[in-house]
Amino acid sequence: MDFVAPKIALSGIAPEIALAATALLVLLADAFIGDRPRTLRPEHGSARPGSGILGNRWHLPLLSLIGFGAAVYLALDAWDRVDATGATTQFSGMIAVDGFSVFVKITLAVFGALTILLGHEYLVRRDLEEGEFFALVLFSVAGMMLMASSADLIVTFLALETFSIALYVLVGYQRSRLDGQEAAMKYFLLGAFSSTFFLLGIALVFGATGSTNLYGEGGITSFLATTPAADLSLLVLGAGLLIVGLGFKVAAVPFHMWTPDAYQGAPSPVTGFMAAGSKLAGFAALLRLLDVVLFPLRWDWRPLVIGIAVVTMIVGSILAVVQDDIKRMLAYSSIAHAGFVFTAVIATNDRGISGALFYLATYGLTIVGAFAIVAVLGGPEERRTRVNDFRGLFAAHPLLAGILTLLMLSLAGVPITSGFVAKLVVFGAAVEAGYTWVVVVGAIASAIAAFFYLRILVVMYMVDAEVAEEPKAVMGPLSIGVIGLSAAATLVLGLFWSPLIELAEKATFFAGP
Amino acid sequence: MNAIVDFLGGDIVVTAIVKTVVAFAALLLTTLIVVWAERKVIADMQARIGPNRWGPYGILQTLADGIKLFFKEDFRPRTADKWTFALAPVLAMVPSLLAFAIVPIGDHITIGDRRIDLIVADLNIGILYFLAMGSIGVYGVVLAGWASGSKYPLLGGIRASAQMISYEIALGLSLVPVVLAAGSLSTVDIVAAQAGSVSNVSFFNGVPVLEQIAELFSFVPNWYIWSQWPAFFIFLIAGIAETNRAPFDLPEAETELIAGFHTEYSGIRFALFFLGEYVHVVIISAMAVTLFFGGWGGPKPDFLPWIWPIGWFVFKTGLFVYLFVWLRATMPRLRYDRLMWLGWKRLIPASLVWIMVTAVVNTEGVSRNARLVVFGILFVIVLFWLGKGDPRLTGAVTPQRRRVHGPS
């Protein structure tokens, strides 16, 4: 029995490879290029923000951005190939190369690049080390991408762990903040806990089907196709545990406990990245798993997911109302949004899938901007993130207040913003699948949610004589750019949504048997 | 009788049990002799006489010491953790003993029509087993340090655990190239792969003069020391560090930490630590011989053919034990941070590089040993580059100021 080397085609994971390689390069460049004060002694001074917002450390963000650019290029290249030859699997069926994964990858790359831009300014202002931050962001995006294109539960698990571990660290990156450390600790412990659920789910699925592979020969799909009469209780149990594990990542109720703390404690650029990227990656895996692979079992898992969707929407919206801290508020709002996306998941039709992708893309662009604004207003340790700290923002920074208004309205789902279109699409998909009552619940939740978005607006525009301290935005060109970009995307996608929706619709073809 | 044999699983298991008992006894005996030999040799090196009271040349001295220690009061500090304190010496000793199971001490003997290999267990994961036992051995030291409930042992225990974990990595990595070269994790296979002569390596075949020259070296055995010597040096250094012997005896540095992790131990428990250390020395020596010096291989005259391999093995192992003693007599102790520096920044990268080199070179069969030598030279260059240290350490450092006349 001689060893036969496996055929290795790298095109499927080329974006991931590019990102991981860039991350390593960033680490090396960080170590060897430029002066990097290891221990900042008072007499040495340090790389102060005064030496230009790009400082003498411009090469690291630039390198990271080049990495993301390369990833997007490679993903587009893969899309062309998929267009030409159809969806395939690579690496002995471990990787799916299909429109779905490519769409998700490009979106993730955009989120990552925005995070790098924001993060650079955030870190330079706070005198924090940058190299590891960028490397971790790059690695985590690589993990998320791998998750989107994985066609084997083992790879899914590894990808999940890769981006989760990077995020645990990023949450506690600013170590002088104790709430950040607490958040990282909580996120880590609960995350590890959920990973074990996911792992047990994999084990049960393997026990039921004899494979962890989704599509390949003897994989789960072919198992379901060939042995319809088998006892599937173990498989359903396993699938349930997989939903638990992924539900944690997308912050669905009742697996949402970590979200407010982690969102609040993390540096705001990281929070935005978590809200956008982690959710997208989690839903990518969920969509592939539920709507494609376990499609034949949809009658088994759908009640569970519907339950999750309803509870998530309601609980997220209601708890957001009582929050006093804007980051916590946005955290609960992100939980509610996860519920909205779930309505698309239960639709199990192409419209649902494209709708979910569209929703996640627009939501990510909006939330990154929202957290960017929080970052520039929050102060060095983000202590000024209470709702009342936004009092008088309009007087101090009218344009910023205007942009925040736009983003909040988009999150609330008001027309002419992307949030409205996105909600319309996912609710439409659910209605099409016959789940009108879920949509009604979603609408009610939206109405509740509108309350707290508006509350911020009210506070912002309120002219109050007793403002203790005016909100003061400290931002450089990068923050302004990201915020502007986010606002523009929110507005443009609210008006001209069709190109992105068409792209998302193109992304609904999956690799498969 | 037959029932018992059946219960045990047949003749094979009975043979194994007999082998185990014999190996155990032989190892303990060897250790006693090694302890005596070390004392005698080091005394000679230090212009002393050494033990000379019990038996000829004091050979029974270790036995006497053992008896003395056995009857000493078994003292335990009040703050010690009772069970852990008792467990630690056992854990320090037993894994070392167990590791001997995979060392082939000879070819085989034939009793009746039964062939008995002179190895306790030829596992197909032999090298991994060796590493596993080494990793268990850490516990003895760590727990001893912790359980004593006082400060010096704790410091020693922490030093020991950091040191042994660090060097275990280097040790394990240094074995990988050998495994790659031999294509097996079994020690028996590795010894077998080293049989024959270096001239079998047909690097120079077809080259007119060089071929003849290569033929001249046919008496040189085909040991891995020639092709794998970087791995050997890494193994040796890491192995010495694993045994906590000079110059890596920080965990028990007597002038710094009194006696390190076994400060609070006395009597038979101390004896177990003591024996464990020497058993470990024997094991590392035996593994060095097995992996790099052809194991029991050597000329085998017709007279008593089975005894020669054992003799060669014992001889080679003895040389390594002598090396251990020699080092102890010569070297001062490393400092803790230098020790970690050496392990993490030099040995581990070096062994990783060497694994890569071996893996690349090993893909083609014919001239691999010669290629390995070439790569070895490259490797040394890298090594020296890595080893470039403080110029004050490597250059001339002697201060040269002397005043000859009068008040200054």
Add this chain to the structure above:
Amino acid sequence: MTTGPTVEPVDASEVARRAQHEAEESFGESEPRLDTEEMILNVGPQHPATHGVFRLLATIDGEKLIHAEPIIGYMHRGYEKLVEQRDYRQITNLVSRMDWLSGINNELPLALALEKLMEIEVPPRATYLRVAMAEMNRILNHLMFFASFGAELGAITPTFYAFREREDIQLALEMATGGRMHFGFFRPGGLKEDVPAGFFDQALKGVRQVIERLNQYEDLLIGNEIFKQRTIDVGVLEKEVAYSYGVSGPIARGSDIDFDVRKDDPYLSYEDFDFEVCSAPNGDCFDRFWVLVHEVAESAKIVEQAIEGMPSGPIMGKVPRVVQAPKGEVYVRTENPLGELGMYLISDGDRTPYRLKIRTPSYSNVSALSHVLKDTYVSDMIAILGSFFFVLGDIDR
């Protein structure tokens, strides 16, 4: 139990405090930090590296020494008071017990002080013999520290070699005095008795052997890479600090202080001999040790010269039967193996001294320890203690 003045009052904990303070200032509220715990370790009074009942109160963080405070006085015997109760002949034997490694050298300043006070002329043979024996004693002392320093760094073999070399010289001194540690041989006015036949041969044999073998030992220890790593740039005692603590002897000379009483304030007949004062520029453990080793060779040279040029004649000057110093005071300093040994003798004309103030080298030398030990490793601590060449009896008189 004094530890000498502190040169730098800032220690690590203060730096931390300052940083904390800074943090508080910038944010107005302080947050607890996650730091590793410091541990207080008592090195000694019973510890193999302290050569006796010397205690070092060390605050360590992992392997790092944050602060170390030498605590002395565990074997204080009150010699300065004892000598006031004893007559001068008895004192000779008392002071020889201060620095038990260099008994003869301890007796020397007392004899010199009395001779100065009583205006006794010492015959040249006695002077030469004194020089020879003092230097032999110095070799014994230095070899002892050579031995112990190696052992402390983990090299056990040099210890035994050093003891082997000591033995021949030790034997010569034994022939002359009958003692191995406490000789009681120097008397006011000269020596107790003349040296026996064979003494010179034995002494020459001893010192020549030392000269011959010293190079080997240097190679064995000083040439060792690990030894260098352990000592070079470890425990640097700056020149200024050494001055301010009054450090003397090989330790000071290792810190570039080129001072040797034998050269700078000659006594006995040191001017007659050709020898060098070794000093080294860096002030680290290596330099101290290097000076120590090279002084052995210089001492051996002096012994050779003294024996070769040994005059004949009496070994005792004119001394009254009752040794009774006239009223007055005198200060005498000699170069003890470990540094400058000073004796300040005040006499009120009685048979016992009114006051004898002894300035012992080790006492001043160890007071610099807490400065040198700051921010080193535990292993460095041992190297530094070993390279500070102190004898407990010399600290606690």
Add this chain to the structure above:
Amino acid sequence: MNIEVVVFGVSFVVALGSSIAMLFAKNAVHVALFLVAAQVALALTFLLQGAYFIAAVQIIVYAGAIMVLFLFVVMLLGVDRREALIEPLSGQRTIAVGLGALLAAEIVYVAVKGTEFVIGGRGEDALVTINEDPGNVKALARALFSDYLLPFEATSVLLVVAIVGVMVLARRMGHEGFLRETTEDEGSEGAETDAEVPA
């Protein structure tokens, strides 16, 4: 009845006993030690099944590396420091016991029914074939470097991420941790590049 059964029995008892003892031990070091004992016993059962490689790896990785690091940390954190054994949530223990029982029942159910679920000739027969022909080390290597090449490599990325993360979190916080409010109040040094949104 042969010696295998006896060995299995012993390792079974040790594994179970030390696992239970682990739950009830008060001292952190004892807990770690019981865990080690359970790991070693588990390795023994692997050995009995002929999975030598897994057994060795079990000891090297779990008992030899991870648990030693556990002990190392416990020792460094100080011997005297014992966490208070007060439950932050009342009734937690009762619920835990209930859930544990449920889990045990589930495991038993899966174990009993498991053979029915397993499809496609995996199990004992496959193990025997693998152990006979190439030996399980080689079979494992073959699987790792062919079918499971990508997960194998992805694991290395995962480990790199973990290492970088640990470096970030464990790096000694020098002065870097103490921020200065250059951006808030004084702002003098950063002023020229700090563009503010026009009022």
